[in-house]
Amino acid sequence: MSYLIDLISQDLPDTLSSAPETGPKRTLSPPLSRLLRRIADWRRNRADVAALRLMTDHNLRDMGLSRLDLEVISEGAYRREV
Structure with missing residues (x-):
């Protein structure tokens, strides 16, 4: 599991690695x-x-949303009309 976390953190800089970096660097396939x-x-x-x-x-409501909007947001289809 530690190896996979190291690979993810190499490829995704925002991801924190729990293990210190040791050994040769391995790269992921695209x-x-x-x-x-x-x-x-x-x-x-x-x-x-x-x-x-x-x-x-x-x-x-302060953000201009309702509970019904949360379902649409979770599906990634929410577009705010300005």
Whole structure:
């Protein structure tokens, strides 16, 4: 598991590695790199939606959102009309 975390953190600079860097550097193949990036983006999106769901209705209204908007946001289809 530590090896995979090291590979992810090499390819995704925002990801923290739990193990110190030792030994030769290994690089990821482009398809694996894209897959890991998509997984990281998906996890980040889920965390953002979870944080929105914890907010009160008042806080959501302050941002111009409603509880109904959260479902659309979680699907990635939300576009704010300005």
